[in-house]
Amino acid sequence: MKPSIPKGTRDFLPEQVNKRNYIFNTIEGVFKLYGYVPIETPAMESIETLTGKYGDEGDKLIFKILNSGDFLKNARIRKDVLKDVTANNFSKMDLIVGDEYPLQFLVRDNEVLPYITEKALRYDLTVPFARFVVQHQNDLTFPFKRYQIQPVWRADRPQKGRYREFYQCDVDVIGSNSLLNEVELIQIIDEVFTALGVSDFKISINHRKILAGLAESLSIGSNFSDLVTALDKWDKIGEEGVCKELDSKGVHRDGIVGIMKFAKASSLSDIDEMIQNSEGKQGIQEVDKILNDLEKLGVKSCSFNASLARGLSYYTGTIIEVTANEASGSICAGGRYDDLTGIFGMKDISGVGVSFGADRIYDLMEERNLFPADANVSTELMFANFGEAEASFCFGLLKEVRAAGINAELYPDAAKMKKQFSYADAKHIPLVAMVGADEMAKNEVTLKNMDSGEQRTVKSSELIKELKG
Amino acid sequence: MKPSIPKGTRDFLPEQVNKRNYIFNTIEGVFKLYGYVPIETPAMESIETLTGKYGDEGDKLIFKILNSGDFLKNARIRKDVLKDVTANNFSKMDLIVGDEYPLQFLVRDNEVLPYITEKALRYDLTVPFARFVVQHQNDLTFPFKRYQIQPVWRADRPQKGRYREFYQCDVDVIGSNSLLNEVELIQIIDEVFTALGVSDFKISINHRKILAGLAESLSIGSNFSDLVTALDKWDKIGEEGVCKELDSKGVHRDGIVGIMKFAKASSLSDIDEMIQNSEGKQGIQEVDKILNDLEKLGVKSCSFNASLARGLSYYTGTIIEVTANEASGSICAGGRYDDLTGIFGMKDISGVGVSFGADRIYDLMEERNLFPADANVSTELMFANFGEAEASFCFGLLKEVRAAGINAELYPDAAKMKKQFSYADAKHIPLVAMVGADEMAKNEVTLKNMDSGEQRTVKSSELIKELKG
Numbered sequence: 001m002k003p004s005i006p007k008g009t010r011d012f013l014p015e016q017v018n019k020r021n022y023i024f025n026t027i028e029g030v031f032k033l034y035g036y037v038p039i040e041t042p043a044m045e046s047i048e049t050l051t052g053k054y055g056d057e058g059d060k061l062i063f064k065i066l067n068s069g070d071f072l073k074n075a076r077i078r079k080d081v082l083k084d085v086t087a088n089n090f091s092k093m094d095l096i097v098g099d100e101y102p103l104q105f106l107v108r109d110n111e112v113l114p115y116i117t118e119k120a121l122r123y124d125l126t127v128p129f130a131r132f133v134v135q136h137q138n139d140l141t142f143p144f145k146r147y148q149i150q151p152v153w154r155a156d157r158p159q160k161g162r163y164r165e166f167y168q169c170d171v172d173v174i175g176s177n178s179l180l181n182e183v184e185l186i187q188i189i190d191e192v193f194t195a196l197g198v199s200d201f202k203i204s205i206n207h208r209k210i211l212a213g214l215a216e217s218l219s220i221g222s223n224f225s226d227l228v229t230a231l232d233k234w235d236k237i238g239e240e241g242v243c244k245e246l247d248s249k250g251v252h253r254d255g256i257v258g259i260m261k262f263a264k265a266s267s268l269s270d271i272d273e274m275i276q277n278s279e280g281k282q283g284i285q286e287v288d289k290i291l292n293d294l295e296k297l298g299v300k301s302c303s304f305n306a307s308l309a310r311g312l313s314y315y316t317g318t319i320i321e322v323t324a325n326e327a328s329g330s331i332c333a334g335g336r337y338d339d340l341t342g343i344f345g346m347k348d349i350s351g352v353g354v355s356f357g358a359d360r361i362y363d364l365m366e367e368r369n370l371f372p373a374d375a376n377v378s379t380e381l382m383f384a385n386f387g388e389a390e391a392s393f394c395f396g397l398l399k400e401v402r403a404a405g406i407n408a409e410l411y412p413d414a415a416k417m418k419k420q421f422s423y424a425d426a427k428h429i430p431l432v433a434m435v436g437a438d439e440m441a442k443n444e445v446t447l448k449n450m451d452s453g454e455q456r457t458v459k460s461s462e463l464i465k466e467l468k469g
Numbered sequence: 470m471k472p473s474i475p476k477g478t479r480d481f482l483p484e485q486v487n488k489r490n491y492i493f494n495t496i497e498g499v500f501k502l503y504g505y506v507p508i509e510t511p512a513m514e515s516i517e518t519l520t521g522k523y524g525d526e527g528d529k530l531i532f533k534i535l536n537s538g539d540f541l542k543n544a545r546i547r548k549d550v551l552k553d554v555t556a557n558n559f560s561k562m563d564l565i566v567g568d569e570y571p572l573q574f575l576v577r578d579n580e581v582l583p584y585i586t587e588k589a590l591r592y593d594l595t596v597p598f599a600r601f602v603v604q605h606q607n608d609l610t611f612p613f614k615r616y617q618i619q620p621v622w623r624a625d626r627p628q629k630g631r632y633r634e635f636y637q638c639d640v641d642v643i644g645s646n647s648l649l650n651e652v653e654l655i656q657i658i659d660e661v662f663t664a665l666g667v668s669d670f671k672i673s674i675n676h677r678k679i680l681a682g683l684a685e686s687l688s689i690g691s692n693f694s695d696l697v698t699a700l701d702k703w704d705k706i707g708e709e710g711v712c713k714e715l716d717s718k719g720v721h722r723d724g725i726v727g728i729m730k731f732a733k734a735s736s737l738s739d740i741d742e743m744i745q746n747s748e749g750k751q752g753i754q755e756v757d758k759i760l761n762d763l764e765k766l767g768v769k770s771c772s773f774n775a776s777l778a779r780g781l782s783y784y785t786g787t788i789i790e791v792t793a794n795e796a797s798g799s800i801c802a803g804g805r806y807d808d809l810t811g812i813f814g815m816k817d818i819s820g821v822g823v824s825f826g827a828d829r830i831y832d833l834m835e836e837r838n839l840f841p842a843d844a845n846v847s848t849e850l851m852f853a854n855f856g857e858a859e860a861s862f863c864f865g866l867l868k869e870v871r872a873a874g875i876n877a878e879l880y881p882d883a884a885k886m887k888k889q890f891s892y893a894d895a896k897h898i899p900l901v902a903m904v905g906a907d908e909m910a911k912n913e914v915t916l917k918n919m920d921s922g923e924q925r926t927v928k929s930s931e932l933i934k935e936l937k938g
Contacts, residue, residue, distance in 0.1 A: 001475075001518035002814070003513065003518065003600040003603050003604045003813045003814075004512075004515065004604065005510070005511055005514060005600075005604075006511065006513050006514070006515055006588045008512055009511035009512075009603055010511060011508070011510050011511065011604070011605065012508060012509040012510075013508060013605065013608060013609075014506035014507055014508055017507040017509050018506075018507065019505075020487065021507070032834070032847070032876050033874075033875075033876050033877070034871070034876075034877075034878060035847065035848035035851070035878030035896075036847075037486075037487075037874055037896075038483055038486040038487065038845045039480070039481060039482060039483055039486060040480070040481040041474070041480050041481075041632060042474055042510065042708070043478075043479035043590075043620065043622070043633050044474075044475050044478055044532075044622075044633075044634065045474060046473065046474065049472065049474075057671055063513075063534050063535070064534070065532050065533070065534055065535070065590070066534070066535055066536040066586055068612045116537055118475070119475045121512075121534070130470040131474075134472050134831035135472045135473065135474075136480065136482065139482060140482075141891075141896055143881055143882075143892075145878070152510065152927065153512070153513075158523060164507065164513075164624070165511050165512060176882055177882070178882045180854075180860060180879065180881045180882075181881050184878075184879075184881075187563040199838055225576075226710065244796055263750055270885070272902055286484045288569050293861070293864070296861060296864055297523070297864050297868065298868075300637075317561075336674060338714035344472045345471070345472075367857035378501070378504065378505075379504035382504070385649075391649060391893070392762070392765060394761070395765055395766050399766065399767075402502045402503070402550065403550070406502075406504075407501050407502050407503075408502070408503075408504065409503060409504030409614070409648065409653075410653075412611075412642065412645045412647035412649045412650050412653075413645055413646070413647045416871070423610055423611075423612075427504075427610055448551045
């Protein structure tokens with residue numbers, strides 16, 4: 001059997017893990033600097049927690065887990081299903097699978113046995129977070145500022161840059177209406193991408209209330225979600241495509257003309273004239289306040305973008321999106337949602353958050369060669385192995401070197417020097433220490449610089465000083 | 470709907486994540502210090518990669534993933550199954566589930582449709598590592614020293630201290646027969662538990678060749694795996710239980726007497742007399758060499774334990790187990806396996822590794838209060854919010870403080886002071902900065918120590934010095 005992994009998933013080699021960790025550590029460092037604390041949720045959630053939260057398309061992309069061995073025991077009978085099924089007179093242990101039933105289930109001797117699946121893999125970090133907040137509300141302090149860096153799984157068709165397992169890095173504040181949270185999140189975005197060296201990133205913001213106000217002004221309030229969906233595709237299908245889509249949804253000509261004028265507006269003041277209703281005005285004021293605060297803070301990467309819409313339906317306030325390369329889509333996005341925890345029974349708690357797409361950031365940084373050289377340093381010093389006695393002699397030196405915080409290893413076999421040097425080379429180890437009979441007698445170490453090939457001999461007692469210098 | 474998570478899984482609150490990360494970071498830091506590099510593998514593996522590797526019991530505990538939406542397309546027909554099924558004349562779209570078939574599959578109009586599951590969740594890190602090594606052999610440098618810290622999933626019956634999702638921290642060297650690898654791994658174990666403050670940990674070692682030699686000496690070679698399995702239960706069922714089990718497996722009385730004498734031996738030299746064959750002698754020499762090297766290195770926590778057996782079948786050389794509290798089982802374990810990659814077609818590659826059980830270590834450290842106070846520091850300084858103007862005034866200070874690497878936040882709403890202080894308290898924030906109209910006018914900051922209640926006022930320009938001091 002030739003070993004392989006499921007399509008859309010990936011193995012990560014050491015260099016890739018180190019580079020990915022460089023991204024995660026940078027992001028996490030900034031989150032902490034701003035007072036956010038980490039949580040983790042299980043990879044598996046109950047199916048009921050996830051279904052119905054991501055739209056019909058999303059539901060289909062949730063990976064479901066088969067109940068384990070004992071799923072024939074402890075039957076849960078759903079009577080409505082039972083009636084349907086018994087009418088068909090199944091008499092064997094069969095499992096009915098079909099569009100007519102919401103979940104698969106077992107039938108044996110006219111008895112409905114438990115669903116074969118009750119658990120599913122996390123599809124994003126937002127819904128599990130909402131579930132977490134409601135479940136642990138008595139153990140949390142609000143406003144609750146949390147971050148979460150974990151993988152999610154989606155049964156999307158795999159393609160370049162789209163995987164079935166990928167990491168999300170989410171940061172959210174829940175339980176505060178203050179716009180200072182939006183300001184802070186945008187500062188965080190600015191700081192993360194500056195730290196990562198992505199020089200040309202652009203943060204765009206807009207506001208769902210501005211879009212709702214626009215719809216009201218144009219008397220197309222009932223087409224609000226069509227407006228959001230169409231605008232969200234602007235980068236993919238262009239102006240003409242958006243117009244066509246709005247037309248197909250029954251938006252009248254004046255409405256479409258108004259939307260186009262709006263979408264091309266380049267500043268908040270342009271918009272201000274177009275929208276007179278109170279909802280729209282509130283959105284405009286909020287964006288204005290956020291941009292003013294950012295100016296005071298010296299954050300220059302953020303600007304208003306009238307055509308930004310963000311597809312997800314749960315946003316109700318500010319929406320945020322970051323791009324660095326228009327072709328490759330957003331590398332970070334988010335917004336304010338007024339009632340995400342409501343679906344789990346905790347009403348009227350406003351939250352705002354953004355999610356960093358680690359995979360897209362990785363691809364972008366790799367393409368542009370942005371990883372610092374030391375993102376992938378592993379071993380700093382390798383002791384060559386000249387035989388049992390020499391290896392033993394190195395034990396003390398190794399201990400000292402490691403105690404000084406220097407990553408070091410002893411080649412485990414007394415192999416040919418050529419083999420040992422190739423090993424050091426392949427592992428990008430910059431220095432090899434050689435301690436043979438001569439060096440042992442004189443209490444010295446010969447150090448070979450693997451880059452230049454240069455060798456020098458130092459007293460054992462000076463080794464740490466030499467390495468640190 | 471009351472939100473909940475699947476049984477056997479856990480949410481982690483910020484304090485728990487911080488403490489768990491303290492363990493992971495300590496372990497990872499030591500791994501790196503010894504020149505090990507990280508890899509990661511996907512949560513999902515092909516079912517064929519996992520099944521048959523963990524014994525019949527293990528196979529039942531593997532979580533399988535339902536194929537996603539399109540599993541009715543691209544049917545794969547297994548003819549042997551088809552014959553069985555058509556004999557039963559299923560005529561509807563049914564899914565046969567039962568012990569008689571190795572995997573579930575669909576039948577419609579006498580046609581067998583694809584298996585409903587082809588992927589499963591990782592059960593441990595060892596088998597995916599073996600698969601990884603074979604798959605990427607041309608991109609790796611041997612000996613390959615890797616570590617891997619990732620969750621695994623098992624459909625075990627949940628109980629205290631046993632979860633369905635838990636982390637393993639594995640460290641292995643593959644492609645070297647040298648005993649220096651065993652020595653190094655034991656050093657790593659010693660260093661990790663010393664760093665974590667688990668003062669009474671004990672590292673036990675034994676050797677599969679010694680056990681095989683014993684079986685040969687006692688002429689019970691055909692009962693070797695019964696011997697391993699029985700000895701492995703010593704801590705659970707005691708001497709009497711082990712004797713009974715050996716008896717039930719057909720081990721003769723002399724054999725049992727010999728095994729008991731062996732298991733109670735307290736030193737290698739005791740054993741040396743009992744075992745004369747070459748395989749046993751080799752095991753004894755290897756353990757002796759390892760213990761000698763450890764003595765030279767000053768590692769005092771490791772000793773020979775004749776009754777140690779380790780249940781897993783793939784070990785062929787040294788076996789290692791760490792306990793800190795006999796009642797709670799092992800907190801780290803491993804050994805040498807001579808041909809793990811053979812199952813994936815890469816023969817005769819020896820490896821040795823150990824796995825740290827993060828959850829057991831966590832429970833133990835929590836029980837003994839071993840986490841350092843700063844394992845859970847989040848925000849170090851909170852600015853109270855007195856209103857819009859005051860909050861704006863704090864922007865510059867916040868920026869300075871964060872630039873100095875101090876985790877800081879501004880309370881997002883101008884809430885009552887009492888509420889703001891409770892928030893700081895609940896979040897264990899040690900210092901609150903108050904900047905009201907007075908302080909703004911004088912360019913000062915009043916700092917409140919949340920522990921002592923003490924307040925002092927400092928010049929804004931002195932703030933960083935004050936915080937660092």
